[in-house]
Amino acid sequence: MAFQFEPSVVLETFPMLLRGLKYTVAITIGGLAVGFVLGAIAGLMKISRNGFFRNLAGIYIETIRGTPMLVQAMFLYYGVPMASGVRIPPLVAGIIVIAVNSGAYIAEIVRGAIQSINPGQMEAGRSIGLTRTQTMRYIIWPQAFRRMIPPLGNQFIISLKDTSLLMVIGVGELLRTGQEIVAVNFRAFEVYLAVGVVYLVMTLGIARALRALERHLRVVPGK
Amino acid sequence: MIRIENLHKSFGDLEVIKGIDLHVRPGEVVCIIGPSGSGKSTVLRCINRLEQPTSGRIIVDGHDVTDPKTNMNLVRAEATMVFQQFNLFPHMTVLHNVTLGPVKVRGMDSAQAEKLGLELLAKVGLAEKAHNYPEQLSGGQKQRVAIARALALQPKVILFDEPTSALDPELVGEVLEVMKQLAREGMTMVVVTHEMGFAKEVADRVIFIDGGRIQEEGAPETFFANPQNPRLRDFLGKVIAH
Numbered sequence: 001m002a003f004q005f006e007p008s009v010v011l012e013t014f015p016m017l018l019r020g021l022k023y024t025v026a027i028t029i030g031g032l033a034v035g036f037v038l039g040a041i042a043g044l045m046k047i048s049r050n051g052f053f054r055n056l057a058g059i060y061i062e063t064i065r066g067t068p069m070l071v072q073a074m075f076l077y078y079g080v081p082m083a084s085g086v087r088i089p090p091l092v093a094g095i096i097v098i099a100v101n102s103g104a105y106i107a108e109i110v111r112g113a114i115q116s117i118n119p120g121q122m123e124a125g126r127s128i129g130l131t132r133t134q135t136m137r138y139i140i141w142p143q144a145f146r147r148m149i150p151p152l153g154n155q156f157i158i159s160l161k162d163t164s165l166l167m168v169i170g171v172g173e174l175l176r177t178g179q180e181i182v183a184v185n186f187r188a189f190e191v192y193l194a195v196g197v198v199y200l201v202m203t204l205g206i207a208r209a210l211r212a213l214e215r216h217l218r219v220v221p222g223k
Numbered sequence: 224m225i226r227i228e229n230l231h232k233s234f235g236d237l238e239v240i241k242g243i244d245l246h247v248r249p250g251e252v253v254c255i256i257g258p259s260g261s262g263k264s265t266v267l268r269c270i271n272r273l274e275q276p277t278s279g280r281i282i283v284d285g286h287d288v289t290d291p292k293t294n295m296n297l298v299r300a301e302a303t304m305v306f307q308q309f310n311l312f313p314h315m316t317v318l319h320n321v322t323l324g325p326v327k328v329r330g331m332d333s334a335q336a337e338k339l340g341l342e343l344l345a346k347v348g349l350a351e352k353a354h355n356y357p358e359q360l361s362g363g364q365k366q367r368v369a370i371a372r373a374l375a376l377q378p379k380v381i382l383f384d385e386p387t388s389a390l391d392p393e394l395v396g397e398v399l400e401v402m403k404q405l406a407r408e409g410m411t412m413v414v415v416t417h418e419m420g421f422a423k424e425v426a427d428r429v430i431f432i433d434g435g436r437i438q439e440e441g442a443p444e445t446f447f448a449n450p451q452n453p454r455l456r457d458f459l460g461k462v463i464a465h
Contacts (some may be wrong), residue, residue: 007330123273124310129300129328142314187345219314221354 009190010197015179017198020177023091024202027173028160031098035159036152038099044136046111057107064104068143070165075099094166094173102159109151113144130134146217153210157203164199174198224249224380224411225270225302232265232277235241239265241435242279247380252412254422254443258458259433267382270413271299280333284379300328303373306387309365311357317344317368318353324376336375343371347401363394367401369388380411387418419462423447 014172045057066073077093088096092116117140167176182188225247232240239262247253255263268274270281272288272295281288286298303324312320321340325331331339344350347367349360357365366386373381383402387395399421406425408410416422422429423443430440431452439452450456 118308118310120306120308120310121312123304124306124312126273126296127271127299127304127306128324128372129296129303130324131296133391134327138327139312143312220358 003189006187006190009185009187010194013178013187013191014198016181017174017177017194019175020172020174021198023094023171023173024160024163027091027094027098027163027166027171028156030095031163032102032156032159034095034099035106038103040110042103042107042112043114046107047114059106061104064101069101069162070168072101073166073169090166090169090171093169094163094171097166098159098163101162102155105155105158106152109148109155110144111114112151113147114140116147117143146214149210149214149217153207156206156210160202160206161199205209224251224284225413226280226282227266227270228280229267230269230281231277232262232274233277234395238277239435240269240277243402243432245430245437245438247411247413249379249411250409251427252406252410252414252425253428253430254426255413255415255430255432256417256419256422256458256462257438262434262435263432264384267304267384267413267415270382271295271302271304272391273304296328300324300376302382303376304382304384305366305369305373305379305386307388309357309362309369309389311365311368311372313357316354316356317349317360319369320357320377321372324372327334328376339375339434340371343374344368346374346404347371348397348403361394362390363397366390366398370398370401370405374405381405383412383416385417387414387416417462419459431458433458 040058042060045053046061048054048057073093076097077088077090083086121139121143122132122135125139126132130138163171163173166173166177167179170176174195178191182191185191225245227243227245229245230240230245231238238259243266245253245266255266257263269276270283270288276289283298284301286293286301288295288298311317314322315323317399318337318340321337321343322333325336326333327340341350341353344353347370349364349367349371350434352360352364352368353396357368360368370381370386383436387398387401390398396417399418402414402421403425414422414426426443428440429443429446431438431446431454439446439450439455447459450459
């Protein structure tokens with residue numbers, strides 16, 4: 001039997017994917033919100049004058065960057081409960097994995113952005129009597145934050161797509177929902193096409209939103 | 224106001240300050256001149272401890288800057304600095320640049336700080352730029368904002384680190400004019416500069432630093448008219464020939 005593309009199946013699939021989409025969105029937003037906080041803390045620790053903090057952040061970043069997220073997810077969901085005796089719900093495990101994983105990359109984005117600010121800014125802040133922390137907060141961070149937006153956009157898109165890996169720990173997200181639909185109707189071509197379109201729409205949305213934010217934060221409009 | 228005793232500063236193996244003693248009295252304008260790499264900016268940066276002195280003592284307004292226990296944030300507000308590269312905060316309006324110190328360091332309420340900020344911007348001739356951003360200003364205007372930012376702290380002394388060296392020649396005058404006005408009003412100033420005309424006209428005392436040591440100092444009349452040190456004669460010859 002020759003393959004027959006059925007566009008109507010693609011359209012019918014979208015509403016069925018909504019169930020999975022909810023999880024994908026929840027994990028992405030929750031994971032990245034926590035991941036940004038983790039990343040900001042680890043990034044600041046990485047440039048701290050305190051060697052202990054620097055090392056701690058370094059170990060975190062290298063460990064997470066150096067291992068596949070799939071391994072991290074399976075270790076957390078299947079491995080850790082064997083040691084702790086406490087099972088973690090898939091959704092929570094998913095959010096933790098995305099948070100910890102994106103946090104490591106965001107830490108490097110934060111560190112790079114802060115170090116790219118002219119050291120004269122820190123000197124000027126200190127010279128008017130601000131403390132190091134005040135200078136960081138009022139002078140360095142606001143300038144660094146603007147520079148973080150493009151690489152953060154990349155990371156947000158990567159993390160959104162990475163949520164699809166969480167199907168291996170039984171999170172009913174978008175891709176897994178698609179897989180379940182295929183198991184019933186055998187229309188792999190149409191269903192996975194629809195799944196891909198949904199991811200694409202979301203990633204394009206993130207890119208747009210961040211470009212708008214970047215424009216909004218520009219100091220002098222139009223420049 | 225400032226007392227420097229036997230200041231030494233090394234960067235790694237390189238000793239750039241080799242024992243400097245300097246005393247700046249309240250209301251005095253001291254200009255420091257010397258060739259590039261002579262250590263003159265480093266002396267200035269040791270005064271507010273942007274650089275950590277290797278040895279020696281520095282007392283600013285009664286505070287021992289070389290004592291690690293000294294709260295440098297207070298001292299830095301009393302001995303604030305104007306930089307060669309201006310170092311304005313680009314993400315803040317001109318007015319906000321000026322009011323940040325009074326509000327965060329002096330604890331002034333923001334309405335009062337804005338009033339003070341506008342007065343000071345008027346004083347440096349930039350009242351109409353209050354709500355612009357630094358990138359919309361010329362170099363000379365930026366430096367005048369930086370001076371207003373320093374004045375807003377109501378400091379006891381202002382340290383100027385080559386304030387006109389990054390400016391286009393036609394913009395130097397407007398900055399020197401503001402500095403002359405401050406000098407007339409009795410502000411204590413330590414100025415590292417290449418502007419011999421300014422030093423001659425405004426300084427109470429001129430200091431020549433070369434090779435990490437003070438080679439000669441004196442009132443500008445005798446200092447420029449009758450230099451004793453051969454290195455100073457050589458330096459002045461080169462500078463004035465230009």
